[in-house]
Amino acid sequence: MELFYSHEIEGNICHLDQDESGHCIKVLRHRSGDEISVIDGCGTLLRCRILTDSPKGVDAEILAAEKDWGCHPYRLHMAVCPTKNNDRFEWFAEKACEIGFDELTPTIGEHSERKVLKTSRVGKILVSAAKQSLKAAIPVINEPVAVKDFIRSCAGESTSLKLIAYCFEDERVPRRSIKEVLDGFEGSDITIMIGPEGDFSHAEAEAALEAGFIPVHLGASRLRTETAALTAAASVYFRYM
């Protein structure tokens, strides 16, 4: 099934940008009058008829709309420290999108080796992964923030389940498995923090606990950052399966 993405929708007209238009007209040879399927990136699938078949910008008339197309029964915000190797972070973003998540915040921890991340590349990967896995909603990618700033920004959220996965042992605060904590949660709004290769600092972990985050472990296996992040996303997927 061929999907296009439009972030410019006005009334009953949707506009495809130059990339999508070129693919639609030059590669797939669509012409005026053809019907195409378009996602709005917010969860709605649009059935459209092409009005203008310019490779620079396609305009199409919306014939029908289907909400919550390819959606999942939870809301998952992943806050993940970028990996030293960019490919691994981008790989996580693609796979987590296939499984199903909603928002990605790259967080920079005190032990992070990588302090910067180009979100535009990740954004493109999320668009193609959403189209490839037949989801009308494209996960939001936020600009990177410091771990402590992210924790502060979450401090208010009381209805959501906030989890932080760190590896070091702390007798004062025993960690439960993410599976056990998810099984005991009645709601559907979840935020999970995954640290960098060097793990979260003790100060970051303490700040998270003060802000209402629950410390969890991801089982006995020692996982790389991107594997830990995907495994955590999969645990949410299975919780609501």
Added chain:
Amino acid sequence: MELFYSHEIEGNICHLDQDESGHCIKVLRHRSGDEISVIDGCGTLLRCRILTDSPKGVDAEILAAEKDWGCHPYRLHMAVCPTKNNDRFEWFAEKACEIGFDELTPTIGEHSERKVLKTSRVGKILVSAAKQSLKAAIPVINEPVAVKDFIRSCAGESTSLKLIAYCFEDERVPRRSIKEVLDGFEGSDITIMIGPEGDFSHAEAEAALEAGFIPVHLGASRLRTETAALTAAASVYFRYM
């Protein structure tokens, strides 16, 4: 923690091959008398003292052995059709090793575009992934076989749970979720078949059901072959968490 892998152990002496020896002597500058940690690939961690520090071949005396080091409480055999893009299959092998599995059989289905796979590359990836994730057991990689031959080879196994994940609908045989089937299983020996991009053929699925495989789905999301395979491995990991 630095780990070496030895597949040549005789009595209380373990021998490192040229790759491992070069890394040990040239890169890490170990010398006779140094203590190193060695995995035997079968689940045992060996504490050893170097006897001969040749970069061509290190011999070390075994001082202590720890069985089932970094092991998991289940036995998982993944039979996965190679992806068109080799990287994606190799990526799955690396990630599944981190999470924990035991045996990988590349299977060639009637709808497989890729009919051949070099297992030597995957074998190297599994060795480094096992060392990186601190496991003394390295998953076995088998030579590729046809899907139907693999099914035949499993027909006898009665104690293990045999699952096949295909995507097409079949009114006669409703598929349950892999989570539901795993939760109802008392044993710990599991085999999971994952099809190619073009899915299993109906004939392959029927042969599997006749051989005692249970048809399962991996939830509502549409997953690529390698993502489906890793998600299935993760579902076993969570079942025994």
